[in-house]
Amino acid sequence: MSISAINMNTIQLLKRKIVKGAAASLFCGILTIVYNHFGHGVHSVYMDRLFLFPLLLGTAVYALLLFTGIVKNASENAFSLYACGITTLTVGSLLKGVFVIAGTNSPYLIVYWSLGIALLILGAALQLRHSINLKKRSGCQN
Amino acid sequence: MSKNTKKKRMTWRVLYNIVLIAFTAFVLLKTFLIADVQVSSVSSAGVYASSNSSTAASSDSGSAVTEVSDAVITENSYQDSNISITVTEERVDNTTVYVADVQVSSVEYLKTAFANNAYGRNLKDTTSDMASSNNAILAINGDYYGFRDYGYVLRNGVLYRSNYSSADDDAFVIYSDGSCETITESQTDANTLLSEGALQVLSFGPGLVENGTISVTQNEEVDRAKTSNPRTAIGMISPLHYVFVVSDGRTSESEGLTLYQLATFMSDYGCTEAYNLDGGGSSTIYFNGQVINNPTDGTKSGEREVSDIVYIGY
Numbered sequence: 001m002s003i004s005a006i007n008m009n010t011i012q013l014l015k016r017k018i019v020k021g022a023a024a025s026l027f028c029g030i031l032t033i034v035y036n037h038f039g040h041g042v043h044s045v046y047m048d049r050l051f052l053f054p055l056l057l058g059t060a061v062y063a064l065l066l067f068t069g070i071v072k073n074a075s076e077n078a079f080s081l082y083a084c085g086i087t088t089l090t091v092g093s094l095l096k097g098v099f100v101i102a103g104t105n106s107p108y109l110i111v112y113w114s115l116g117i118a119l120l121i122l123g124a125a126l127q128l129r130h131s132i133n134l135k136k137r138s139g140c141q142n
Numbered sequence: 143m144s145k146n147t148k149k150k151r152m153t154w155r156v157l158y159n160i161v162l163i164a165f166t167a168f169v170l171l172k173t174f175l176i177a178d179v180q181v182s183s184v185s186s187a188g189v190y191a192s193s194n195s196s197t198a199a200s201s202d203s204g205s206a207v208t209e210v211s212d213a214v215i216t217e218n219s220y221q222d223s224n225i226s227i228t229v230t231e232e233r234v235d236n237t238t239v240y241v242a243d244v245q246v247s248s249v250e251y252l253k254t255a256f257a258n259n260a261y262g263r264n265l266k267d268t269t270s271d272m273a274s275s276n277n278a279i280l281a282i283n284g285d286y287y288g289f290r291d292y293g294y295v296l297r298n299g300v301l302y303r304s305n306y307s308s309a310d311d312d313a314f315v316i317y318s319d320g321s322c323e324t325i326t327e328s329q330t331d332a333n334t335l336l337s338e339g340a341l342q343v344l345s346f347g348p349g350l351v352e353n354g355t356i357s358v359t360q361n362e363e364v365d366r367a368k369t370s371n372p373r374t375a376i377g378m379i380s381p382l383h384y385v386f387v388v389s390d391g392r393t394s395e396s397e398g399l400t401l402y403q404l405a406t407f408m409s410d411y412g413c414t415e416a417y418n419l420d421g422g423g424s425s426t427i428y429f430n431g432q433v434i435n436n437p438t439d440g441t442k443s444g445e446r447e448v449s450d451i452v453y454i455g456y
Contacts, residue, residue: 040392040422040440041369080151084158091166099173103420104289105307108169 006066010074014066017079021058021086025051028090032097039101047097053090057120058083075130082123089116174264181261181302215430220279225251225454227280229429234389234407236397237370240427240435241411242280242386244454249320249382254284254297254342256450261295261302263288266447269426270433278453281428282374282386285346286420288449293345294332297450304332312347314417315340320381322415324349324357344419344452350375350405351416360402370398372425372438376452377413385413386452388427392440424448 006014028051035047065071092112099105213222220227226245231238246252255276257267265288273281287295287303294313295303306327316322318339325335327345335343349357372391378384387408391398399407401418408416423439423446437445 038441040371076148077151080155084155087159088162091162095166095169102174102289103286104173105291106169106173107291108165108172111165 006069006071007073010071011066013074013076013079014062014071017062017083018059018066020083021054021060021062024054024086024090025059028054028094031094035097035101042101042103044097044100046093046100050090050093050097053093054086057086057089071127071131073131073134075127078123078126078130080123081119081126085116085119085121085123087116088112088119092116176263177265178263179258179260179265180263184256184259184261184297184300217430220430224248225279227429227454229280229434235370235399235403237389237391237399237403238396238435239387239389239399239407242282242427242429244280244384244386246320246382246384246454249316249318249341251454251456252316252320252342252384252452253455254344254450254452256297257288257448261288263291265449268445268447269451270428270445272451273428273453274431276451276453276455278428278451278455279430280386280455281451281453282376282388283420283424283426283448284450284452285344286424286449287345294327294335294343295345296332296336296340296343299336299341301332301336306345311345312349312417314342314344314347314349314376314415316342322378322381322384322417324352324415324417342452344376344417346419347417348401349415349417350401351377351409351413354409354414356402356405356409358401358405360400370400370403371421372423373399373401373404373421374419374425374427375404375408375416376419377408377411377416379412379414385411385416386427387411388425388435390436390438391425392422392438393436396436419452420448422446428453 032047032050036043089112092109095106095112096109099109213220218229224247228243230241230243232241233239253276255272257265257272269281269283285293287293292305292307293303293311294306295301309328311327312324313327314322314324315335318341332343351357370391373387373389375387376384377387385408387404389399389404390396404418405416423437425435426433426437426445427435433445436443439446
């Protein structure tokens with residue numbers, strides 16, 4: 001499968017998502033550096049690795065989809081749900097980092113982890129259903 | 143794709159982001175600001191409430207320090223028939239360290255107090271206010287229990303919290319015979335400590351000196367902070383003979399101590415048991431009616447409000 005087999009709208013969507021993911025990752029990296037500068041030497045792995053959420057779950061995944069051509073017709077709703085999942089996990093990790101550095105905790109953090117993962121799975125499932133439906137439809141037309 | 147569909151998607155994404163921001167604001171407020179009183183009107187006397195009437199002290203509500211008929215008070219010492227305190231200022235590793243050497247005739251003169259005389263989350267007051275309202279002679283900040291939802295809280299013989307966060311969390315126990323030890327919370331139940339005569343349990347850590355040996359390594363720090371910071375520690379030389387230590391830090395005049403430097407200082411001072419309490423901007427020592435160190439969080443000077451204090455008084 002190649003990039004040429006992908007719908008033009010999907011290519012544009014994935015390229016947009018790759019850039020957004022990279023920008024978010026850069027923003028998280030800068031935020032971590034600034035926060036750690038005022039942290040009096042106290043660090044948290046959740047803060048230090050914050051940039052990995054948009055980079056790995058976002059940019060890397062979208063680039064993989066673009067170059068392998070697995071998704072030919074993207075469902076924008078599915079991708080929006082998936083992006084909400086990344087945002088939720090990133091915010092959760094940011095809060096966890098802030099709390100660890102401050103020396104506290106919160107029982108509400110579980111909401112970010114569970115909701116974030118649920119949105120990622122829901123987004124992927126929705127895209128899968130969208131692809132299957134399109135395949136069925138094109139099969140019927142043939 | 144229709145404009146209507148795109149608009150709908152934009153709407154739910156915006157709505158989701160608004161909900162996420164609102165929820166995050168709630169979590170931050172709940173964690174850092176919103177006070178949650180779980181036990182109101184806590185008596186700072188605790189189990190000592192009934193025995194206080196028999197002490198030689200007579201409280202003067204207008205004075206920060208309880209007046210005792212035979213008390214001899216100087217700028218850096220306090221002495222009466224039950225309590226002897228000597229405060230010294232030392233320079234250690236480019237750091238100003240305040241040391242209060244305390245000897246008491248009974249452990250009942252070593253007490254703890256909560257901010258606003260209540261137990262709960264985010265209940266805060268300055269060390270000096272709490273010390274003043276409890277007529278403390280000497281006080282240091284405690285473990286800031288109210289900033290966390292875990293860690294044993296046993297104060298003046300009353301157990302308030304008996305959970306812990308991780309298997310290796312240390313706690314410092316002061317028993318009714320005046321002895322102290324550092325325990326691992328996962329290995330010793332809080333109720334067992336209470337039945338064994340524990341009067342105070344402080345949960346921050348780590349333990350600095352245990353059985354006369356330094357128990358932190360040069361690389362071990364609170365949440366990986368290997369830097370010099372203001373610190374607060376409590377130690378025991380022998381039962382009823384304690385050391386309260388506060389170091390200034392994060393300033394050009396006073397660098398601050400690492401945990402290992404603090405542990406070395408406590409050990410060199412003769413402590414057989416010593417424990418690290420909440421440090422940084424919280425580190426405050428109060429003696430004879432005034433704060434004697436220079437509390438700072440590194441950006442602004444002045445006392446930080448904390449949940450609790452450890453103090454010497456009637």
